[in-house]
Amino acid sequence: MTGMEHTCPPQITRLLLLAGEAAGLDRSRLARVPGLAVVGEDDIRLPSASLVRVWQEWETALRECGGGTLPWKLWRPGTLGVWDYLFSTADTLVDAFGVGDRHAAAITDPAESFVVTVDGAGRLTVGFRGVFAGHPVFPIISEFATGLILTSARSAAGRPLTPVRVTLPGAPPRRHDHLIEAYGTAHLEFGAELPSVTFSATDARTPLPRADPALAAILRDHARTTLASARPVLGxxxxxxxxxxxxxxxxxxxxxxxxxxxxxxxxxxxxxxxxxxxxxxxxxxxxxxxxxxxxxxxxxxxxxxxxxxxxxxxxxxxxxxxxxxxxxxxxxxxxxxx
Known part of the structure; x- marks a missing residue:
């Protein structure tokens, strides 16, 4: 992974930029953020700090129109490139998130990861361990990360999924109706160590409708090749x-x-x-x-x-x-x- 540390591919940054523009934000405010001039190219990796700078610049305005879950309203299958399809070709959600964690660098900083655990009752919990956990904008990034987890799971399952629980770090906001609506559950817990989503045992083990082991192997090879050939963009x-x-x-x-x-x-x-x-x-x-x-x-x-x-x-x-x-x-x- 040498050379890829502190970098991320452009897909999530593009999704965030689209969300900001849909909210009426002025992209010219981001003129000094390193790497955004080439964010439309798929074969580059931006400084991870650039993505955090975008969150910093737009956090207040995004809070007023949906918070960190807003970008997922603009998500479509393939928005995150090969990572989306790795999910849909896995056997179950447990398998999908295991593969997703091994290839997390396809969508985020190589130092970040998805923490996948299955409890004694068979419930699947997927957490996000981010390198900017101590940063002031991490709460809104956490809302985004849990939205990514849930959106990916629903897309792979091809049906609505109601999480057993969603955990978020930080103190609860004065109002979080938008989070209840976005996640589809009122079972939200704040002050957690990691942002996470918990799925029922049934949802965790139900076979995914587009499972395809042969295609999954091809996609894993593609994910590795794409990462190896990516071009880091210096700030x-x-x-x-x-x-x-x-x-x-x-x-x-x-x-x-x-x-x-x-x-x-x-x-x-x-x-x-x-x-x-x-x-x-x-x-x-x-x-x-x-x-x-x-x-x-x-x-x-x-x-x-x-x-x-x-x-x-x-x-x-x-x-x-x-x-x-x-x-x-x-x-x-x-x-x-x-």
């Missing part, structure tokens, strides 16, 4: 940092701005908006390079200073003392394999 700050590293030892602001096709003042403004500055980013890049050269080479401190853009070895020693509280020799010993 703006990521692209900038690559350019800064390439600019060393000189660290020329004008050259970096030119390669990013923006004016130097615009570049500095964008950095302020990201909570950083040109000076901080140059020091960050030099520090990373110094650490690499001390750990992985036998270069002298004088040579490292010249390679990373310091005036002389005394300037580099002062920088290392500022970063770590001791000198390069001690730092090299600390970083050496034991």
């Amino acid at each position: 703006w700050l990521d692209r900038f940092r690559v350019e800064v590293e390439l600019s060393l030892p000189d660290g020329d602001l004008l050259a970096v701005a030119h390669r990013l096709r923006m004016a130097p003042r615009t570049l500095q403004r964008r950095l302020r908006e990201e909570g950083t500055s040109w000076r901080e980013e140059i020091e960050r890049a030099r520090r990373q390079w110094v650490e690499h050269l001390l750990q992985d080479t036998r270069m002298t401190v004088e040579s490292i200073a010249a390679r990373t853009g310091y005036a002389d070895q005394r300037a580099l020693r002062r920088a290392i003392h500022r970063w770590y509280g001791y000198g390069p020799a001690a730092l090299r010993r600390d970083m050496s394999p034991s």
